[in-house]
Amino acid sequence: MSKKVGRAIADYGMIEDGDKILVGVSGGKDSLTLLKILWDRRVFVPIHYDVLALHVDLGFTGTKQEAFRRYLETEGYPLEVRRQAVAGEGGREPLTCFWCSWNRRRVLFEEAKKNGCNKIALGHHKDDIVETILMNLLFEGEISAMAPKQEMFKGELHIIRPLAYVEEREISRFARLMEFPVCGCLCPQAGRTQRAVVKKIIADVQKTAPGVKSNIFRSLQRIKKEYLL
Numbered sequence: 422m423s424k425k426v427g428r429a430i431a432d433y434g435m436i437e438d439g440d441k442i443l444v445g446v447s448g449g450k451d452s453l454t455l456l457k458i459l460w461d462r463r464v465f466v467p468i469h470y471d472v473l474a475l476h477v478d479l480g481f482t483g484t485k486q487e488a489f490r491r492y493l494e495t496e497g498y499p500l501e502v503r504r505q506a507v508a509g510e511g512g513r514e515p516l517t518c519f520w521c522s523w524n525r526r527r528v529l530f531e532e533a534k535k536n537g538c539n540k541i542a543l544g545h546h547k548d549d550i551v552e553t554i555l556m557n558l559l560f561e562g563e564i565s566a567m568a569p570k571q572e573m574f575k576g577e578l579h580i581i582r583p584l585a586y587v588e589e590r591e592i593s594r595f596a597r598l599m600e601f602p603v604c605g606c607l608c609p610q611a612g613r614t615q616r617a618v619v620k621k622i623i624a625d626v627q628k629t630a631p632g633v634k635s636n637i638f639r640s641l642q643r644i645k646k647e648y649l650l
């Protein structure tokens with residue numbers, strides 16, 4: 422996985438010497454994996470960069486957040502926690518995905534600025550990108566993906582997605598092997614989103630066409646302009 426991450430970093434010029442990277446850590450398997458890989462790679466890559474983990478505590482109840490926070494601290498990762506209630510007290514009803522992610526992003530940007538970070542790394546992986554392509558096609562009527570490297574605020578900040586070439590099943594296996602104290606998805610909307618619908622479509626098609634995920638991913642690298650409307 423580290424090799425795939427290295428390839429994605431090189432292909433998209435995601436990390437440069439002197440970068441300070443804020444890694445968004447939700448407590449899920451993807452961002453815990455991302456944090457470990459970026460942290461460990463610093464030992465052998467020929468450039469120097471700093472890593473800071475940030476958890477935005479969105480205020481959902483019934484969390485197992487304490488366990489993963491303790492784990493990060495014990496493992497020696499520098500960690501910041503910012504509380505930003507989106508539901509219940511201090512939040513808004515009904516809770517929507519837009520409201521939740523808008524707030525999370527705002528806090529990530531604010532904390533990046535406050536901590537002098539020029540990159541924000543998110544744990545989106547290949548499956549997330551493929552699902553986004555289909556979601557945008559089916560529900561938004563447009564052809565677009567999730568950029569592995571995205572410029573924000575006229576280049577002041579970049580969002581990077583170093584797991585862009587890594588499949589979710591690889592991450593799941595790694596997270597189990599590493600015994601990460603994963604604190605599952607705490608979102609009350611989980612499983613009822615457009616993403617869940619698209620995930621099921623891909624899984625169904627994959628039963629008879631195993632290469633479908635890679636094909637969807639590759640499709641946005643091979644646009645045939647002469648066949649567009």
Ligand SMILES: Nc1ncnc2c1ncn2[C@@H]1O[C@H](COP(=O)(O)OP(=O)(O)OP(=O)(O)O)[C@@H](O)[C@H]1O
Pocket residue numbers: 444445446447448449450451452453475476477478479525542543544545549606
């Ligand atoms: N509460 C949070 N605090 C900080 N970063 C977050 C938080 N929630 C999500 N992120 C960041 O945004 C990415 C995408 O969020 P999403 O909710 O889609 O999570 P996910 O795909 O389930 O990943 P994970 O397994 O890391 O939770 C995460 O991988 C993480 O980097």
